[in-house]
Amino acid sequence: DAKTTQPNSMESNEEEPVHLPCNHSTISGTDYIHWYRQLPSQGPEYVIHGLTSNVNNRMASLAIAEDRKSSTLILHRATLRDAAVYYCILRDVDFGNEKLTFGTGTRLTIIP
Amino acid sequence: DTGVSQDPRHKITKRGQNVTFRCDPISEHNRLYWYRQTLGQGPEFLTYFQNEAQLEKSRLLSDRFSAERPKGSFSTLEIQRTEQGDSAMYLCASSSRDPNEKLFFGSGTQLSVL
Numbered sequence: 648d649a650k651t652t653q654p655n656s657m658e659s660n661e662e663e664p665v666h667l668p669c670n671h672s673t674i675s676g677t678d679y680i681h682w683y684r685q686l687p688s689q690g691p692e693y694v695i696h697g698l699t700s701n702v703n704n705r706m707a708s709l710a711i712a713e714d715r716k717s718s719t720l721i722l723h724r725a726t727l728r729d730a731a732v733y734y735c736i737l738r739d740v741d742f743g744n745e746k747l748t749f750g751t752g753t754r755l756t757i758i759p
Numbered sequence: 760d761t762g763v764s765q766d767p768r769h770k771i772t773k774r775g776q777n778v779t780f781r782c783d784p785i786s787e788h789n790r791l792y793w794y795r796q797t798l799g800q801g802p803e804f805l806t807y808f809q810n811e812a813q814l815e816k817s818r819l820l821s822d823r824f825s826a827e828r829p830k831g832s833f834s835t836l837e838i839q840r841t842e843q844g845d846s847a848m849y850l851c852a853s854s855s856r857d858p859n860e861k862l863f864f865g866s867g868t869q870l871s872v873l
Contacts, residue, residue: 690850
C-alpha cells in the first residue's frame with residue numbers, strides 16, 4: 648500500500664473549522680483516499696472517502712488536490728466530540744487488497 | 760444493525776496461558792478483519808476472511824496465533840502460550856461484499872499479559 652504522511656498532532660478551537668492535511672505523493676491511479684477516526688477507547692470509525700473529486704457527507708468534507716498527491720479532511724465546525732486520532736489511508740481495491748493499512752494518524756485536540 | 764460485537768472487552772492473563780477472543784460481525788457482512796493496536800500506534804492488520812475462507816494473513820500473525828470463522832458468521836482469534844509482547848488491543852471489523860465498502864469496527868478486546 649502507498650504511504651501517507653500526516654502531522655502527529657493538531658489543535659483547534661471549538662466551533663471553528665479544522666483542516667487536517669495528508670500527503671500521499673506516491674498515490675497510484677487506482678488508490679482511493681479514505682479517512683477514519685478513532686475516539687478514545689473505541690475502534691476506528693469511517694469518516695469519508697474519495698477518488699478524484701471533492702466529497703461531502705454529514706460528518707466532513709474531503710478536498711483532493713488536482714494531482715491527487717495530497718488531500719485535506721475538513722471538519723466544518725469542530726465540537727469536543729471531534730477530539731480523536733484521524734487516519735488518512737490509501738486503499739487500492741483493484742488488486743483485491745481490501746484491507747486498510749493504518750499509519751499513526753493525527754491526534755486532534757479541541758480547545759473549549 | 761447492532762454493530763460489531765467483541766467479547767470479552769478486557770482480558771488479563773498470565774504469560775504462557777492461552778486466550779481466545781470472539782467477534783460477531785454485522786449480520787449481512789461477509790468480510791471480517793482482525794487488527795492489533797498498541798499504545799500510540801495505529802491498528803496493524805492481522806488477518807482477513809471472506810465468508811469462512813481466510814484470504815490473507817500478516818507476517819505479524821505468528822504460529823501462536825490462529826483465527827477461524829467456521830460458518831462465515833462469528834470469528835475467534837486464539838493466542839497460544841501468550842507472551843508479554845502480545846499485550847495490545849485486538850480489534851475486529853466487518854464489511855460488505857463491495858471491495859470499497861467502509862469497515863465497521865468493534866470496540867476491541869484489551870489483552871494484558873502479566
